[in-house]
Amino acid sequence: MRHNRDVLLASAAMLSVLASPAVIPRPLDYSPKPGAFRLSWSTTIIASAEALDEAQFLARSLRPATGFPLPVRGGNAEAPDSIVLLLDTSPEVAALGREGYVLAIAPDRIVARSTAPAGLFYAVQTLRQMLPHESLLPTKQTNDWLIPCARITDKPRFAWRGMHLDVSRHFFPPEFIKRFIDLIALHKFNVFHWHLIDDGGWRMESLQYPLLTERGAWRSAPKRGEWSQSALNFPGTRSGDEYGGYYTRAEIREIVAYAAQRHVTVVPEIELPGHTLPSIVCYPNLACDPPGGNQNVYCAGSEKTFEFLENILDETLDLFPSPYIHIGGDEVYKGWWENCTRCRGRMAQEGLRDVDELQSYFVRRIDAFLTARGRKLIGWDEILEGGLAPNATVMSWRGTQGGIEAVRQGRDAIMCPTSHCYFDYSYGTTPTEEVYLFDPAPEALAPDEASRILGAQGNLWTEWMPDEERVLHMAFPRAAALAEAVWLPQERKDLDDFLRRLNAHYARLDALGVTYRIPAPQPTAATLTFDEVAIVAFQPAPPGMVIRFTTDGAAPDASSPVYRQPFKISAGTVVRAATFSLRSSHPSDEVRLACVLPHEQREGNLVPGVAYRLYHGSWSRLPDFDALVPVATGATDRIGVHVKQREEQYGVRFEGYLNISADGEYEFQLGSDDGSVLRIAGAMVVDNNGLHAFVERSARVRMKRGVYPFVLDYFEQGGADAVSLRIEGPAPVELLRAGE
Ligand SMILES: [Zn+2]
Incomplete structure (x- = not known):
């Protein structure tokens, strides 16, 4: 009776923690009730006829760890010692929608109600997380299988709750795809965006174009674990050490059905007109005239291109019942079109002013093709350029602006900005906490605009994820954070509460063998x-x-x-x-x-301001400025890029003193694009080095009253540039420099 003793020993605070289960995403409304339901050898699962699949899913997922038989039978009547899944059209339940549910857990029975099997499936996922985490283990455990009594009313905020996986840069076998779908379904995601085609390899078997996988799925370089776009090479002859793989049509059907049982829609992505090197290597008549070296963009002037794509899309529609088909549309290098006789002919014939309009023409034709077959086109936000196709939905990745523009044009959009949803970025760049706080429908949108934001998804681009362990490490726990960000209304989210539940959730991920990122120690005081x-x-x-x-x-x-x-x-x-x-x-x-212990290092008289030295050069990390000759030196009144003499490829060393007038803890927030580093009295304070967009990093420093020398190094390689230092503490901090 370990649980009872724990409860007796627990403090009031602990009881409230126990009362709120560590379910992710957190249910919308949760009311604890006294007691617990005990899952046992005699427990049965009863379900409405339409929900027998969900009941079987629950039984199958609980049998290995509990060792209980958990028989499933059809019916609409509650009974003692049972878990009951009921379809219910009463107004209270119907108001929650097809994915919402009411879950009543009493000591003698559990009853879940929803208008649709999807809602019952999510009630089942909640139950799986309310049981001890050992219930997720694959082998029999001895445990007291208690579920705390409660009444839960739950429904998602967004209809599109997605996770994406790139299987082109690195290939993952069907067993892993199923495991990935299992994991996202546990977190109540309902879309798996399968990035099947890209320059790294063609991964979908085709009946009409067998070369696509015979040759286009196997590259000789780069090998597993490496990535180099310029070295991509599909030799066509198999020496045995090529890297690659593909999914047969039978495997794809099996995965789609497997996902459907978990209420996950598989949305295939057939990249066009760009990011498609293998298909053009295999079928060179899809290239421009003259063909480009390593051309990875279809010729937009050739009817052969559209014949090929319509055949491929017909095969795709046959495999994937998804209402949405993703056609890519991103990062198209249009230089080949500009030099192609056929593409220029097409532009003249169709009255297209530039190659952006040629891409728009391309996407409109595909949009019309899909629309005629009752499907909807999704593309990355570049499809806005040159005019959006009439029925297109925009997937916004270069920030949220593309999505906002789309909904303002009356279209639907899905948000996956690099700032929050690119899980191939490091945890330092995109921490779990920031993913959690992401709001896919920003407040600036009018209600009718916000309603056209379908949801959001996390993207896993696998250039640097050669194996399953790495994929899961980059995905979790950020996918858990996103799961809640797309499930709960923004005002119901609570980061501290999420992090507390995440601590318990790690044990579930462990039980499932997920190689998630382990959280770093959290200092409670200055570092x-x-x-x-x-x-x-x-x-x-x-x-x-x-x-x-x-x-x-x-x-x-x-x-x-x-x-x-x-x-x-x-x-x-x-x-x-x-x-x-x-x-x-x-x-x-x-x-x-x-x-x-800082040495007293002040030199002579100090005056307000900061000294700087400006350098020119090309770097990917901060150089040793001491070894370089500055192009300018001077003094200024603040830290900033205003001291520059050109826009790119420069670096600055700011040097001076911090006048600390009160003892206490100070927070230094160093922001920059690209890299920067702050040292105080020779000690590293904030390391924000490397090539990156604007990122702010902070550190807390305990300081006594006094004057501290500091050095702030910054460099800019290309693109936007910025550097800033914000200091918060018990008293304002003045910047000083040595006077003349
Ligand atoms: Zn062309």
Whole structure:
């Protein structure tokens, strides 16, 4: 009776935690009730005739760990010791829509009601997460299978809740695709966007064009784990060490059916007119005249192109019942069209002013083809250029602006901006917390515009994800955060509550063998202290994980001491800490904390301002400015790019003193595009190095009253440029420099 003892020992705060289960996405309304339902050998599952598949799904998912028979039978009557899934058309239930449900958990029975099987399927996913996490293990466990009593009323905010996977840059076998679908279904996603075709390989078997997979699915370079767009090569003869793979039509049908049982629609993406090198290598008559070297764009002037694509799309529609077909449309290099006699002929014949309008013509023809067959076209936001096809839905990836523009034109849109939804970006660039806070329908939209935002999805581009472990590492826990971002209304989201539930959710992901990213230790105080001593303190690690640390400069490993309580370090000490899971061999990213005794380094008289040195050069990371000769030096009143003399390929070292007038903790927020680094009194404070769009990183520093020398290095390679330093603390901080 371990659970009872735990409850007796628990504090009131703990009880409230127990009362709210760690379900992700969190149900819309959850009312705890006294008691618990105990799943047992004698429990039966009863379901309306139309919901027997959902009942079987529940039974199949619970049998391995519980070892219970859990027989399923049809019926519409509740009975003791049963889980009942009922279709219900009463107004209260109907108001929740096809994906909504009411779930009543009482000590003697559980009853789920929805107007449609989809809602019952989501009630089942909620139940799976309310059981102990051991219920997700593949082998029999001894456990008390309790589900806390509650009444839950739930429905999603968005109709499109998607996850995307690129299987072209790296190929993943059908078994993994099914596992991926299982994982997203557990999080109540309902769309799997399958990126089947791209320059890295053609992955869909074709009846009419067998070369597409005989040759176009197998590249000789780059191999698994590597990526180089310019080195792509499909030799056609098989020496045995090519990289690739494809899905047979039978495998695709099986995956589509498997997904449908989990209420996941598989949306195929047939990339056109660009990103399609393999098809043009295999069928060179699809290229322009003259053909370009490594041309990856179909000729828009040739009828052969449209004949090919219509045949491929007919085969696609035969395999995929999805109402939506994604046609890509992104990043088309139109230089081949400009030089092609046929493409120029088409433009003259159709009265098209430029190649943007030629792409629009291309997409309109495909749109008309799909519309005539009762399907809807989706394209990346580039399809807005040159005019949007009449029935197109826009998938907005270059920010949310494309989606906003589409809904303002009266079209539908799906949001997946790189800022929040590109899970191939590092966790440093796109943290789980930011994904969680993403609002797919921003407040600036009028209600009728917002209603045309169908939802959002997370994208996994696999150039640098050679295997399944890496895919799952990049996907989770960000996919869990997105699952809640598309399920709950924005005002009902609560980041702290989500992070608390996520700590419990990790155990579920462990049970499912998901190689998720382990969260780094969270310091509760400053990471840098200028004093004789400093306190090191962390938030507790999630259950099943420990924080290990070193103080001798070495990287923490599985034999390093475990952090148990706050401790003191003296000046000159650096603490390196990482989270270790008991179930995984890979620790989290590392966190460093330091205690530094600053030397009094002020030189002569100090005046307001900051000194700078400007450098010219091309870098992908900050160079050693000390080894370079500046093109200009001077003084200015603030940190910024205004000191530049050209727009690109320059760097600046800002140097001066921080006048700290009150003891306390200061937060330094360093933002830049591209990279920057802030050091105070020789100690690293914020590392924002590397090539990237504007990113702000911050650090908390405990400082005593005094004057501290600082160095802020910044560089710009190309594109937009910006650098900023914001300081918050108990008193304003003045920038000073050595006077003349
Ligand atoms: Zn052409």
